[in-house]
Amino acid sequence: MKEKFNIILFCALLLALGVLIVFVPADERVEELEHRKLNKLPALNLQTALNGEFSKQFEGFITDQVGYRTDLIMFSKNIENAYGVEIKDAPVVVITGDRQVNPGERPNEQPVQWDGRDPGALSTPAANEAVGSKDDDSGELAESDDDAEPGEPEEDDELGSGQSGLYDSQDDIYTPMRDVEPIQAGPVLAFSDRLMELYGYLSSACIRYAEVVESYAKALEGKARVFSIIPPTAIEFVDDRYKTLSDSEYNAIQIVYSRLELAIPVDSYSVMQAHSDEYIYFRTDHHWTALGAYYTYYAYCTAAGITPVTIDNYDSYRIPGFLGYLYSVHPTAELKNNPDTIVYYELKEPLETSNKLIYKPGEGGGTTYSIFIGGDRDKYEIKTSVGNGRTCIILKDSYGNAFVPWLAPNYETIIVIDPRHFSGSTVNIALQYDDVDFIIMNNVFIPGSGGMNSALEKIR
Amino acid sequence: MVFSSLTFLCLFLPVFLLVYNISGKLTYKNIVLVLFSLFFYAWGEPIWILALLASGTTDYICGRVIDKHSNGKGRKIALVASLIINLGLLGTFKYSGFIIENINALLGTSIKEPAFNLPLGISFYTFQTLSYTIDMYRGEIRVQKSFLSFMCYVSMFPQLVAGPIVRYSEVEKEVYNRKVTLKGFSEGVTRFSIGLAKKTLLANPAGAAAAMLLSDASKLTATTAWLGAFLYGYQVYFDFSGYSDMAIGIGKMIGFTFPENFNYPFECRSVTDFWRRWHISLSSFFRDYLYIPLGGNKRFTARNIAIVWILTGIWHGAAWNYLYWGVYYGIFLLFERYVFGKALAKLPALFGRLYGFLAILGSWGIFFYPTAAERRMYYKAFFMIDTPLSSFLPESILMSHIWLIVVLVIAASSAPKRLYKYMCEFFPRLSLTEPFYAAGCILTSFLMLLGQTYNPFLYFRF
Numbered sequence: 073m074k075e076k077f078n079i080i081l082f083c084a085l086l087l088a089l090g091v092l093i094v095f096v097p098a099d100e101r102v103e104e105l106e107h108r109k110l111n112k113l114p115a116l117n118l119q120t121a122l123n124g125e126f127s128k129q130f131e132g133f134i135t136d137q138v139g140y141r142t143d144l145i146m147f148s149k150n151i152e153n154a155y156g157v158e159i160k161d162a163p164v165v166v167i168t169g170d171r172q173v174n175p176g177e178r179p180n181e182q183p184v185q186w187d188g189r190d191p192g193a194l195s196t197p198a199a200n201e202a203v204g205s206k207d208d209d210s211g212e213l214a215e216s217d218d219d220a221e222p223g224e225p226e227e228d229d230e231l232g233s234g235q236s237g238l239y240d241s242q243d244d245i246y247t248p249m250r251d252v253e254p255i256q257a258g259p260v261l262a263f264s265d266r267l268m269e270l271y272g273y274l275s276s277a278c279i280r281y282a283e284v285v286e287s288y289a290k291a292l293e294g295k296a297r298v299f300s301i302i303p304p305t306a307i308e309f310v311d312d313r314y315k316t317l318s319d320s321e322y323n324a325i326q327i328v329y330s331r332l333e334l335a336i337p338v339d340s341y342s343v344m345q346a347h348s349d350e351y352i353y354f355r356t357d358h359h360w361t362a363l364g365a366y367y368t369y370y371a372y373c374t375a376a377g378i379t380p381v382t383i384d385n386y387d388s389y390r391i392p393g394f395l396g397y398l399y400s401v402h403p404t405a406e407l408k409n410n411p412d413t414i415v416y417y418e419l420k421e422p423l424e425t426s427n428k429l430i431y432k433p434g435e436g437g438g439t440t441y442s443i444f445i446g447g448d449r450d451k452y453e454i455k456t457s458v459g460n461g462r463t464c465i466i467l468k469d470s471y472g473n474a475f476v477p478w479l480a481p482n483y484e485t486i487i488v489i490d491p492r493h494f495s496g497s498t499v500n501i502a503l504q505y506d507d508v509d510f511i512i513m514n515n516v517f518i519p520g521s522g523g524m525n526s527a528l529e530k531i532r
Numbered sequence: 533m534v535f536s537s538l539t540f541l542c543l544f545l546p547v548f549l550l551v552y553n554i555s556g557k558l559t560y561k562n563i564v565l566v567l568f569s570l571f572f573y574a575w576g577e578p579i580w581i582l583a584l585l586a587s588g589t590t591d592y593i594c595g596r597v598i599d600k601h602s603n604g605k606g607r608k609i610a611l612v613a614s615l616i617i618n619l620g621l622l623g624t625f626k627y628s629g630f631i632i633e634n635i636n637a638l639l640g641t642s643i644k645e646p647a648f649n650l651p652l653g654i655s656f657y658t659f660q661t662l663s664y665t666i667d668m669y670r671g672e673i674r675v676q677k678s679f680l681s682f683m684c685y686v687s688m689f690p691q692l693v694a695g696p697i698v699r700y701s702e703v704e705k706e707v708y709n710r711k712v713t714l715k716g717f718s719e720g721v722t723r724f725s726i727g728l729a730k731k732t733l734l735a736n737p738a739g740a741a742a743a744m745l746l747s748d749a750s751k752l753t754a755t756t757a758w759l760g761a762f763l764y765g766y767q768v769y770f771d772f773s774g775y776s777d778m779a780i781g782i783g784k785m786i787g788f789t790f791p792e793n794f795n796y797p798f799e800c801r802s803v804t805d806f807w808r809r810w811h812i813s814l815s816s817f818f819r820d821y822l823y824i825p826l827g828g829n830k831r832f833t834a835r836n837i838a839i840v841w842i843l844t845g846i847w848h849g850a851a852w853n854y855l856y857w858g859v860y861y862g863i864f865l866l867f868e869r870y871v872f873g874k875a876l877a878k879l880p881a882l883f884g885r886l887y888g889f890l891a892i893l894g895s896w897g898i899f900f901y902p903t904a905a906e907r908r909m910y911y912k913a914f915f916m917i918d919t920p921l922s923s924f925l926p927e928s929i930l931m932s933h934i935w936l937i938v939v940l941v942i943a944a945s946s947a948p949k950r951l952y953k954y955m956c957e958f959f960p961r962l963s964l965t966e967p968f969y970a971a972g973c974i975l976t977s978f979l980m981l982l983g984q985t986y987n988p989f990l991y992f993r994f
Contacts, residue, residue, distance in 0.1 A: 074966060075717070078718040079718050081967045081971045082970065085974050086542065089542040127575045157932075163928070167741060
């Protein structure tokens with residue numbers, strides 16, 4: 073009797089789980105929560121079957137097909153939370169790995185779908201849905217001019233000293249890896265109100281990165297100035313007590329900068345440090361805020377001898393309710409109740425641009441970090457009405473996205489290139505223009521991991 | 533394919549059980565088992581199915597040859613052929629890279645290292661097929677004339693990729709005559725469910741924490757080193773014994789009885805005792821097919837122990853650290869045999885337990901770190917030489933895993949089982965709860981598999 077019941081229960085359970093995967097529709101909310109597209113059924117042909125590609129991606133597909141996945145994951149997070157006790161006011165080290173993301177697929181911002189010509193047609197399915205759904209409960213998503221406090225956007229935020237920031241994609245992070253843990257990715261330090269990813273670097277990767285940057289400077293010597301900007305991330309400015317968890321970003325940046333001869337280093341670190349008690353990093357995302365990018369823009373202008381257009385020439389707008397990528401790694405109720413606010417800035421005296429700098433909600437844009445120039449894409453060209461004949465070419469990871477809008481008043485042409493998606497020669501592009509400033513900007517995770525070195529070399 | 537995946541749990545296993553059970557005759561069942569096993573094996577890297585078939589075919593033929601030539605040269609040739617081909621496969625795929633690397637390092641040559649991945653489970657199935665031919669040679673088993681039945685034994689997916697190492701003699705009868713009873717199937721269900729829960733609920737989180745603590749050897753403090761080794765040891769135990777449980781469980785569901793592979797190893801009273809309780813099917817393989825033929829306890833004992841433990845070490849992976857790991861245990865075993873074994877037996881059991889546990893805890897640093905520099909840093913921290921006592925990381929991880937640690941310690945002991953049996957004597961109806969906890973294990977494991985980002989397969993190097 074007991075035996076029969078045991079067997080029946082077991083079989084029924086397996087059947088139910090099978091049904092949950094095969095017949096219950098996939099949980100679309102995953103796209104919003106984890107900032108990625110649902111994994112598709114991998115292509116099955118002789119080649120993918122034989123080289124193991126199919127089976128490798130199949131598990132990711134199956135996992136995404138589970139109905140109510142978001143709710144079920146919350147259950148499992150609760151189980152994991154029950155493994156220990158939380159100490160009041162002390163952060164927790166969250167051990168995390170890659171969420172079965174298909175190779176090449178980015179776990180963070182999906183680029184806005186773009187046909188290359190018509191910026192009006194831009195849309196991200198996930199982002200649009202987010203706009204729709206959130207409009208209903210908050211209605212605050214449109215430009216809330218009342219809140220706009222040009223110059224000091226963080227002051228009336230209830231967010232306190234927000235921090236959190238980071239690199240770009242999981243495969244760009246360096247974490248010391250063992251053979252036994254093929255999918256281990258960066259651990260996160262979780263305070264009750266903010267998350268930040270721990271940093272690690274390889275000296276050899278930093279040195280190689282410096283060499284690659286120098287090779288650009290050499291190729292463009294006499295033709296264009298080449299700048300290297302390496303913004304630090306949030307973990308760098310945390311209390312000393314927790315700094316032992318993470319490698320020094322300062323040291324990693326120094327390894328690169330000390331090796332630059334022709335290329336001009338930009339001291340993003342000092343300005344970010346000076347303003348580290350402001351809202352310069354998101355608390356639930358690995359990116360910096362537009363304000364953080366602004367301070368680095370200021371440092372860049374100083375290094376380049378350009379007159380910066382200061383923040384008091386801008387109006388600020390707020391998009392509340394942003395839960396970033398790190399939240400999907402460690403979703404807690406505290407964070408959900410206390411999400412980030414995206415602040416973006418627009419010139420009081422508008423500048424005409426051929427392509428958008430900000431993809432505003434309701435105007436085909438989203439409510440995530442992808443509002444800045446619409447997310448990562450291979451090449452994005454912006455012509456402005458500045459008319460000074462100057463050109464800026466910027467090779468960047470997603471940190472660059474929030475940085476680019478600040479450059480607009482200083483350049484007539486801005487060409488934004490993401491080395492991970494672009495193919496071609498960027499040096500050749502630069503040679504087509506006179507008076508070019510050539511920027512290579514990546515957050516400190518990129519040189520530390522060496523994750524973009526070969527991509528940067530390929531597109532020189 | 534691995535057991536702890538949704539593909540296996542929610543698709544492969546139910547479909548297999550269904551097709552297997554609606555196939556009537558045993559021959560059909562064996563065909564189904566072989567086909568599903570080949571699919572299971574081919575999932576991932578289909579090419580290596582050739583290595584599996586090569587090993588299986590070799591020993592099938594060798595067995596037939598030995599059977600035909602009950603005396604004389606033919607038997608020997610067949611045995612040697614099996615040894616050469618199986619160990620050759622293992623040597624080529626598993627050790628050639630390691631050997632060439634060391635030759636290059638030693639002689640300054642630059643021979644190119646082969647660039648292939650290790651075929652999954654090769655260390656398990658080559659040993660299994662070898663055991664068949666050796667047992668045939670020794671006249672301990674009867675020949676298997678049916679290629680299908682033989683492949684059924686060799687390729688059987690439950691134990692194919694992570695053990696236990698099942699000898700042909702142990703399943704000989706069941707290959708052609710087995711029955712699934714309600715009781716057997718039900719026991720299999722419970723056993724499988726517990727194994728899966730061990731892997732997903734205990735091993736993976738313990739392993740994630742251990743990796744977090746140990747991965748950067750330059751940042752270790754004493755507490756980090758100890759806690760890291762502690763969690764890592766439990767990860768390996770629950771991962772490995774969980775896999776064995778799942779294998780044994782699935783075996784029971786289809787009428788096979790596989791040997792037990794673990795017997796509460798952390799309750800050992802000496803290192804010798806530990807290896808009687810840990811990965812039993814491997815240590816008994818080395819005992820029966822290497823240690824005893826070499827002379828066992830009778831002659832050259834020290835030499836025999838040295839050989840067996842070097843090989844046991846390197847069986848775990850083609851790298852120096854695994855070899856050292858084996859040597860570490862070999863040294864303990866020699867000491868226990870020749871120096872303090874008898875004294876240890878006279879001391880209170882608690883002392884033996886403590887000694888055993890510490891000896892094992894001390895071994896993980898060798899197992900974990902592939903480079904000498906990392907191992908040096910690790911053991912400096914372990915023995916608190918020039919390293920701080922503690923830091924924020926281990927304290928944070930200790931607190932965020934404190935209940936897990938309590939559960940790990942209890943679950944690895946025989947206490948829950950003894951308590952359950954004891955209570956069942958007073959409340960016989962308690963055993964009726966079995967289906968519920970089995971189902972609970974499956975359900976929570978499913979949830980963990982969904983949310984878990986750390987779910988390694990530890991046996992890629994075996």
